[in-house]
Amino acid sequence: MRLRVRTKQIAILVLISSIAGGLTGYLGYRSGRTALKQSVQDRMTGIRNAMAFHVETYFDLVRKHALAYNRSVFTTRLIADYVDGFQGLKERELNDVELADLRKYYTDSVLPALERNTGERPSLEHIFPKSKAARYLQHRYLLSAVRTGMAAKSATIVDDSEYGGFHARYDTITKNLKSLFGYEDILLIDVGSREIIYSIDCGIDLGMSLSEAPYASTGLGKAVDRIIERQEKGTVEIVDFEPYLANYGRPTSFLVCPVFEGDRMTGIFAYRFPVDRLFGILSGNGNWDSEGLGLTGEVCLIGTDGYLRNDSRFLRQSQESYAASLERAGHDRESIERMRRLGTSLLTVRYPQSIAEKIARGESGTEIGLDYLGKEVVMSYEPLKLNGLKWGIITKITTGEAFRAVRGYKADLIWTMGCIGIVTSLIAGFLGRRMAEPLCQLRQATRAFSKGFYGVRVRVRSQDEVQDLATTFNDMAAEIELRTEKYREQAETNLKLLHNIMPTIVTPRFRILAGVSADDAYPTEVTLIYTEIEGYDRIFASSEPSAAMRTIRRLIDEFHASTDRFGIEELSTSGMGYLAACGLNEPHFDHTRRVLAFAMEQNRIVARFNETHDTELYLRTAIHRGPIAFGNLGRHSFIHDVWCKTIALARMPNEDQAESYVRISRSVYDRLSDIEEYRFVPEDIVDTEIVWILKSSHILNEAVLRKADRFEDKSRKLAP
Structure with a gap:
C-alpha cells in the first residue's frame, strides 16, 4: 500500500503522541488503581477495627454491668425472695382443668411452633414441665399472657402466692433493666436445684431444671454447672449461640453470672443476648452507607465453625432475595430452608471455611476473595476478644462497588485520552500539511518537468533539507532547460547540414518521425x-x-x-x-x-x-x-x-x-x-x-x- 509523506508524518505524530499518552495514562491508571485499592482496603480495615471495638466494648460493658448488678444488695435480696417464693410453690398442684389447659397449650401452640422452626416435632412428655412449681408458674404466668392476648410484661397475672407478691415487687425493675441493655430475656436460676425460678418473658423454660432433660445438655446448663463447680466471685460465662428449646429452636446466647451473699453463692443470673442489639451495632442501626459499607457491604460475626453469629443485612432487606443469593452461591438446600423457617442467618449460613480457619489461628488481614454469597469482595477480618468466645469479625464490600472509583477513573482516563488523541490528530494534520507542503510542491514541479515544462521552479522557505532539495532541483532544472535549448538549436543545425550533404530521399531517415516533434532532440x-x-x-x-x-x-x-x-x-x-x-x-x-x-x-x-x-x-x-x-x-x-x-x-x-x-x-x-x-x-x-x-x-x-x-x-x- 502506497502512503503519502503527509500521511506518514501524521501517522508518526499520532503514533508518538498516542504511545506517550497511552504510557503516561497507563502508569497513571496503574498508580491510581493501586492507590484506590489500598484506600479501599484501608477503609475496610478501619471499619473492621471500629466495629470490633464496638462489639468488644458492648460485651465488656454487659459483663461489667452483670458483675456490678449481681453484687448489689438489691440483687442479693431479690435472689433470696425469689428462692423462698419458689420453694413455696413446690407443693402447689394444678387441678385437672388447669393441667389440661396447660397440656392443650403445649399441644396446640408449643409443639407446632417447634416443628415449624426445627423441622422436628418432639414428644410432649419430653418438653412438658415435670415439677409442680414449674407447672404452676407456666399456668399462672405463661397462659395468662396468652389468654389475654398480651405480652407477659403487660398481662394481668393472678397469683396469690408468696411468689406472686415477690414477682409484683421486682418484675418492673428487672424489666427496666432488660429494656435498658436490650436483653431479650433475663433468667434467675436457683443454685441448689438449678431450676429457672424467674423469667421476664415467662417462656416454656420457666420453672424447668437445667440439670434434667431437655435443658441439661444445653450450653446454658453446662455454663451453670461450671459456675457452681468453680464457686468463684466475678465469674462470667458467655454461652455461644445455639438452638434453644425455650426460644423455639432459635439461636440463643447467654451471659451467665453468679450472685454471692458473702462467700455463699445464692443464685445465678442468665442474660439472653439481644440479636437486634448486635445487629444495630454492626449496621449503625441500619445506616450502612454512613458506616462506609455502601450498598453491598456488611459486617459479619462468625465462629470458628464458620457459621454467622449475626443477621445479614441482606436478610433484613429481603429474605427471598437473600435465599436466592444463597442458592446461587451453592449453599445446601437444608440450610436455606432452616434460614427461611427461623428467619435468621444465625447458625444457618456458613462463611468460607478458609477465613474461619485463619480467624481460629488468630490471624487478621485484608484481602480480596469470595464471600459466602459467592461474590468477589474486599474483606478484612480479625479475631475478637470476647471473654472466651472464639468469634471473629469480617467487614466486606463487593469489588464492583469498592472499585467503582477505579472504573470511573479508567473511564475518565479513556475519555481524556480520546480527547487528547483527537486534538493530537488535528495538530498532527496541521503540522503534517505544513511539513509536507514543500514536498508536495516539489512533487508537482517534478511531474510538470517530466512532461516538458522545463521552466518550472520550486519556491520553499522552510530553511531545512527540503529547501536544499528544492534548490538542487531548481539548479538541475535550469541546467537541463539550458542544455535542451542548446540541443534544439543543434538539431536545427544538424537538419540543415543533412539537407546540404545528403540526398533528399536519405535525409528524412535521420529524423525521428514517430511520436517526436520537430522541436525534440535527436x-x-x-x-x-x-x-x-x-x-x-x-x-x-x-x-x-x-x-x-x-x-x-x-x-x-x-x-x-x-x-x-x-x-x-x-x-x-x-x-x-x-x-x-x-x-x-x-x-x-x-x-x-x-x-x-x-x-x-x-x-x-x-x-x-x-x-x-x-x-x-x-x-x-x-x-x-x-x-x-x-x-x-x-x-x-x-x-x-x-x-x-x-x-x-x-x-x-x-x-x-x-x-x-x-x-x-x-x-x-x-x-x-x-x-x-x-x-x-x-x-x-x-x-x-x-x-x-x-x-x-x-x-x-x-x-x-x-x-x-x-x-x-x-x-x-x-x-x-
Whole structure:
C-alpha cells in the first residue's frame, strides 16, 4: 500500500503522541488503581477495627454491668425472695382443668411452633414441665399472657402466692433493666436445684431444671454447672449461640453470672443476648452507607465453625432475595430452608471455611476473595476478644462497588485520552500539511518537468533539507532547460547540414518521425554499417547484364528482409554498396551489438547464396559508432565522422582479396570486447586509431553464429 509523506508524518505524530499518552495514562491508571485499592482496603480495615471495638466494648460493658448488678444488695435480696417464693410453690398442684389447659397449650401452640422452626416435632412428655412449681408458674404466668392476648410484661397475672407478691415487687425493675441493655430475656436460676425460678418473658423454660432433660445438655446448663463447680466471685460465662428449646429452636446466647451473699453463692443470673442489639451495632442501626459499607457491604460475626453469629443485612432487606443469593452461591438446600423457617442467618449460613480457619489461628488481614454469597469482595477480618468466645469479625464490600472509583477513573482516563488523541490528530494534520507542503510542491514541479515544462521552479522557505532539495532541483532544472535549448538549436543545425550533404530521399531517415516533434532532440549516437559486395564481376562475365543485376538484387533483397529482425534501418543501396543504421527511428540501447549480429547474418546469407547460385561472392563490411548531434559541426566534419569513416573502413585494402571480413572502429570495439566468441584482431591504424578486423574464417565459426542466433532471439523479444 502506497502512503503519502503527509500521511506518514501524521501517522508518526499520532503514533508518538498516542504511545506517550497511552504510557503516561497507563502508569497513571496503574498508580491510581493501586492507590484506590489500598484506600479501599484501608477503609475496610478501619471499619473492621471500629466495629470490633464496638462489639468488644458492648460485651465488656454487659459483663461489667452483670458483675456490678449481681453484687448489689438489691440483687442479693431479690435472689433470696425469689428462692423462698419458689420453694413455696413446690407443693402447689394444678387441678385437672388447669393441667389440661396447660397440656392443650403445649399441644396446640408449643409443639407446632417447634416443628415449624426445627423441622422436628418432639414428644410432649419430653418438653412438658415435670415439677409442680414449674407447672404452676407456666399456668399462672405463661397462659395468662396468652389468654389475654398480651405480652407477659403487660398481662394481668393472678397469683396469690408468696411468689406472686415477690414477682409484683421486682418484675418492673428487672424489666427496666432488660429494656435498658436490650436483653431479650433475663433468667434467675436457683443454685441448689438449678431450676429457672424467674423469667421476664415467662417462656416454656420457666420453672424447668437445667440439670434434667431437655435443658441439661444445653450450653446454658453446662455454663451453670461450671459456675457452681468453680464457686468463684466475678465469674462470667458467655454461652455461644445455639438452638434453644425455650426460644423455639432459635439461636440463643447467654451471659451467665453468679450472685454471692458473702462467700455463699445464692443464685445465678442468665442474660439472653439481644440479636437486634448486635445487629444495630454492626449496621449503625441500619445506616450502612454512613458506616462506609455502601450498598453491598456488611459486617459479619462468625465462629470458628464458620457459621454467622449475626443477621445479614441482606436478610433484613429481603429474605427471598437473600435465599436466592444463597442458592446461587451453592449453599445446601437444608440450610436455606432452616434460614427461611427461623428467619435468621444465625447458625444457618456458613462463611468460607478458609477465613474461619485463619480467624481460629488468630490471624487478621485484608484481602480480596469470595464471600459466602459467592461474590468477589474486599474483606478484612480479625479475631475478637470476647471473654472466651472464639468469634471473629469480617467487614466486606463487593469489588464492583469498592472499585467503582477505579472504573470511573479508567473511564475518565479513556475519555481524556480520546480527547487528547483527537486534538493530537488535528495538530498532527496541521503540522503534517505544513511539513509536507514543500514536498508536495516539489512533487508537482517534478511531474510538470517530466512532461516538458522545463521552466518550472520550486519556491520553499522552510530553511531545512527540503529547501536544499528544492534548490538542487531548481539548479538541475535550469541546467537541463539550458542544455535542451542548446540541443534544439543543434538539431536545427544538424537538419540543415543533412539537407546540404545528403540526398533528399536519405535525409528524412535521420529524423525521428514517430511520436517526436520537430522541436525534440535527436538521439545522440547511432551505429552505421556499410557493406560492399565483391566478386560480382564473374556473374556479369557469365550472364547477361540484366540477369546479373537481378541476381545481385535478390541478394540485396535478402539483406533487406533480415533488417527487421535486428532493428536495422536501410539507408542506401547504391551500386554494390549497402548502407544501414541502427538507432535512428527506433532508439536501441544495444544498437552496436544489433549491427554486429546483422553483419554475421549478411555473411551467412552470402554463404547460402554462393552455395545456391554457384557463385564466389564475399563481403567487405565496416561498422562504426558515432554521434549524430554534436557541437561545432561543419560539412566536412560530419561527412568524415559519420558516413565517410564507415565507408573508408570497408574499402581499406585487405591481404586476402577473396575473403569476407568485418572491420570495426575503436568505438565499436569498446562495446564488443567482452564477447569472447568474436575474435577481433588489431589490423591497422587509421587517423591515430587502431582498427580491428574479423575475418571470414571466424565469421562463419559455429560459436559465433550461435551467439548471433541468440542475439537475434533476444532482439526479437526487445524489438517493438
